[in-house]
Amino acid sequence: MSPSTAEPRRRWLRFAVTVAVTLLILAVGISLADEIDWEGVRSSLARLEAWQLLVLCLGLLLRQWLNALPLALFIDGLPSWRAMQNDQAAILMTTVAPPPADYVMRFAIFTSWGIALPAAVAGSVMNTLSFYVVRFGAPVLGSLLMILLGTFHLGELLGALPSMLVSVAILGALWLAFRGEAFTAVLARRAGDLVARVRPKVSGEAWAESAAGFRRQVIGRVPRALPRSLLALTAMVLVDATLLVASLRFVGVDAQQVPAIEVVVAFLVAYPLTLFPFSGIGILDAVVIATLLSVGTDVYEEGVIAGFFVWRIVTIGGPILLGLLSVALWKWELLRRPTTPAA
Structure with missing residues (x-):
């Protein structure tokens, strides 16, 4: 099979798997929905007052600011409020x-602000890697809380182990990448050569050059920015759990x-499920609800479902609205500065 025909087939295979998983989730969701007392859910939702919704929205703003903070830490000269604007626009696009x-x-907005593309790329990649470290490290924090409080759920502890290994592996890869430029180039070249066996268009030498350039962009900021980023993102996850509570x-x-x-522990242990579309909606919810x-x-199932419904509306609908506002603000800035080059 030639590379030109293999790539479209792989794309169709990924598409078919995505559709199959989505249909399976929908089927399970519909079967469970038939057993839910929706009148009880509506009664629970009727308890929500306007001031409580305002509190949740303020908490969401803190969550989104913390989520975007690594961008400001890794990109020189980028204020945190600008980082948040960029992050909301990117979330909207997803x-x-x-x-x-x-x-x-992301890169179009960064370029219009005068941030060099290599710095924007490096900062965005480090932001993503930092988030993945925290995403897969969250179950470890949940397990520690569980042990410190004297509770013990074997299933949650066993689930945290593979997630911890993923988080440690990402941190280990980052440590290896920043040991030295020569080492980074060799590692990237070998990785590129391995990938080239599957995708002939990939060049190990090109990967080595890209990795070395990436390292030069962020090496001076990593020792201080990476720990702070991990701390900010951990705080973001805890704020998210607090919003659920x-x-x-x-x-x-x-x-x-x-x-x-119990809510916080269950949420932290299940947090890697946010890897799925729309922050694992339906999948993470089912796991945490069953745990609670x-x-x-x-505890009445209808009340818990109503709480999750409110949390999802705020944490998914809110960022979309913030993203629309961020893009509109960016477009307005461009109109006021028509000579600014847009990527």
Whole structure:
């Protein structure tokens, strides 16, 4: 099979797998939905007051600012509020177009602000890598909280182990990449040569040059920026968990039924499931809801579902609205500065 025909077939295979998984999730969701008391869910949602929704929106702003902070840490001269604007625009693009549309939007905005493309690329890549370290490290934090509080759920601990290994592997790869430029070039060249066996168009030498250029862009900032980025993103995940706790409380699920720490632990352990589209909507929700129903006392499923519904509306709908606002603001800035080159 020639490379020209193999690539389209691989694309169609990925598309078919994505459709199959989506249909499976929909089928499971529909079967579960038939057993839910939707009138009870509506009654729980009716408890939500305007001031409570405002509190959730303010918490979302903090969450989104923390999520974008690594961009400001890795890109010299980028204020945190600009980083947040760029991040919201990229999030919007992920909901309306397939990758790498989000990166195209990021780089277009960065270039219009006068940030050199190599610096923008390096900062964006480090931002993504930092997030993946925290995404797969979250179950470890959840397990530590569980152990410190004297609770023990074997299933959650076992689930945290492979996730921890992924997080450590990413950190290890970063450490190896920044040991020395020669070492980075050799590692990238070998990786490129391996990939070239599957994709002949890939050049190991080109990978080595790109890796060396990437390293030069961020090497001076990594020692300080990487730990701060990991701390900021960990705080972001904890804020996200707090928003979930608040959403449950606002619809009537009290601490006697489900303690806050149980919500946080269950959320952290399941957090790698946000890898799926729309932050794992449906998949992460089902896992955490099942966990809370198993550890809670006299907890009603309808109340928990209502809390998740509120949390999802705020944490998915909110960033989309912020993304629309960010793109509109960027376009307005370009109109005011018509001579600014747009990527």
